[in-house]
Amino acid sequence: MNTLTTTNTTTTAPALTIAEMRVPARLDDADAADFHAAVALNNAICLSDSGLDDFASTAEEMLPRWRTNADHVTRTLLAREGGAIVGAAVLGYGVAEPTSAEVDLMVLPEHWGRGIEQALLDRVESEVRMLGRMVLQAWTLHRADAATGPLVPRTGWGRLTATPHAQLLADSGFTLEQVERSSVYDLQADHAPVETMLAAALAVAGADYRVVEWTLPTPPHLRDGYAWALSRMSTDAPSGGLEVDEETWDAERISRRDARILDGGQRMSVVAVEHVPTGVLAAFNELAIGADLTGVTHQYCTLVLKEHRGHRLGQIVKCANIVRWRGIAPESPRISTFNAEENRPMLDINEAMGFRPSSYAGAWQKKLD
Template structure:
């Protein structure tokens, strides 16, 4: 695709970052982190190229692809896309990455049109993306359709709105000081465990998931897109089984990443009904990321969210004592989970806007 002196070509996914064709993928990882830094001053919100590579190479459950924009041979922007592989899937998730140095040059528009055209060719009619925002310190704010949360407009959010995207939801990005006094987490875990009673049993493991737990873990992972608050975002239901859990484990532990899981089993049924995941990259002193956290709808009200969070935080301090912060995202309307976070010491540091458009 060519527009004047702007060219857009597919992003090559290398077999290894040491391969001769890996330069663009390495640049993709660097650009993603640069944009996070420019938007909210938090480059660690984005994984590195080495952390992303395994997911891009394995198309079993999700197809990842991208396009690279160049002017005069220099990379000036990229767009990445992700497609769920279920037969019924209708959504395409994308991320337009244009650094501040190349803003206002029509690059974002060309990349957006490229992403929408690719989605149409693949039979997808729902486009979804997320924007990052610093805490609002102005009366000029955007309000999502859910009515929960406020974010200040940015160049990217203005661009998306001008191209027909609607702000569906606001998510809060919070951080916790892992080196704080653990007493609050120990007391909260003891109180929540006593409240939940003997019908609920705590489980912990590091990935890879033990074979005996994969089927049960698959069942609760499948519920993240159906049970978590998502406003009117049209997320595709996912099909999970033990084999998919095993594939996910391989991707998540690639490039030296460590993942710890805290879960709760409902003893009368043997079902896993709540879980929390913490991940850190090969630099164990780096940012810890909280991945999925969920309590199955029918088991809410038993303080299981507090149990899985506190159990994992306390265990994580022993597994990865070098890491000083854990970062997590939660929908602003998810007050039960935000109440838990706030009680445990999480504080907001940035926000994300969830945008959607039918094409």
Template sequence: MNETLPLEELVLPAAVDARDAADFLAVVALNNAVCADDAGTDDLSQTPAELLAGLRDTADQIQRIFIVRDAGAIVGCVIVGHATAEPTSTQFDLMVLPQNWGRGIEDALLARAEEETRALGRKVMQTWTLHPGRTDGPTITPTTGWGVVADTPLARLLASAGFALEQVERNSAFDLQAPMDAVRAGFEQSSIAAGEDYRLVEWTIPTPPELQEGYAWALSRMSTDVPAGALEVDEETWDAARVERREARLLEGGQTMSVVAAQHVTTGRLAAFNELVIGADRTEVTHQFCTLVLHEHRGHRLGMLVKCANLLRWHAVAPESPRVSTFNAEENRPMLAINEALGFVSVSHAGAWQKKLD
């Protein structure tokens, strides 16, 4: 059944408690409900303050929200975003609850995402779907050949619209309330392996001024040094100002981030880093954002070193947080091996989809 329900663009409120914030709060609730339903976990929820801070700052990414109403209630949404400095792609999140699937809402939202991409003159569309950790039904294998995801209605919609599943990511969780013996052992062993060529530096954002440029360089390498399958990823340009803007968004959303990095003693360059983030409620789930060992510094167990050091540091930052949630590409075996050795367990999966426009 296809219904003709109009799309409209959502105007962002100035604050989450503003008088006109009701529609935005409904979108946040829809986003969290869809994530929980698709992945089978509540760990991926965002607070209104976190989501609004990212949406309102348009210096590095511009995001537009399109909604569909039925009898006044928001029954579907798509957020279409594009980086301001990188020219190739748009990314979008399409949200429709199962009870509203099949009415044509999802088709209209996907069509709008493509219209926005074409209007920007961009040639690549990318989106990520969430999937349960286990499924007894049909599965889809990505072009990388690593991992599978459940064959869901959204996956079928994307495939029928010309998208290819390019990569599968594993969502893993680490129990922060369990004994940390494996983490301490990993820290000691990796410290020995790293030797005197590297030293640890650690901070809670905002990043100290003397580390901003080096941190910016390391963050830029996330676009070049992380496995991406056949996804078209622009090389990102970062500087101290972009680091400051990113951290301002996190702080505005009530979030705290701890960073531990391995610094190459000879050059002073950051060779590896790990980020842990939590919202205003320190009893909620912790999220690992970026973890990277720059390719020229691999082979010294720096990934294990920074990850263990930050997990140990995190107990002082958020001692009541129950667990860490993180995503890694299934083909990123070195990082997954670290996670598995420390006790991370698989919870859900994400699929990275891409369509190239004519």
């Protein structure tokens, strides 16, 4: 008689380890594999969360941000199981701004729910505490149908869907402080309406304001004024309940920022409006694109200083930069930009120009004990 013997075996899952990523000096260095993997993970997360490829970045564009830390520090924690990367968390904080730090949590859906995301978030919170910072901020990305969701920020403006990422933050003591709308503008459409809006806005602004424009690097004689305008992003832009330190900018910091953008292979156009009686740059708009001039254009910062609002300066800088952009990246299909839902003046301009909603983002904040 034959006897069948069954042997019970137990398979132990590889242990989860979290360690800081080594930043390579060059993208073709032998130790650059983890950086390339982190970029690919970031792009996969953005596509998964938003359903769009608008937020993808190349390793060339991203490396200068990790390599330079004079003004802003960026660190990446990699989670591994058996040597395989299963998640990451990017920790960022300003050098001169002491209050807050930001975390970008990246775990793909197939790895979610096994404790990886919680382990990364706990590790980041520990790192932030060791830095002596008492505020941790995070962002979630949501698809276009998020506007019908149940999550409402403390501002009362906008709504979001309750994704697993958002639920994790809520369960971990974070508060949804703000909703931002991502909007897109068709660069291949007829620009005649934008040109008409520009002419009308210039007529309202009058002779006290004149348009100034440049392509990076910023001309030396404009750096101080541009620095002042950029510093006002931290005080004048709507931030909901987020704790934002007032930033200090000078000509040297402008030069460092320009170099970081250019070293990443990007091109940027800036259109500003100068208040002629004082010489102050009262408003500005930035458009940027990577080395592939057929890719998506991104609007970075746009601001009108509080004391110069009411003269259609926001309309001037946005419209003038779109007109100018045709000579820089004529084959780019669209502009992608984020604006706070409570920033109705800027959204009104966008909507009149032809921008349409494409996705949403949530700004979350946790105050550490």
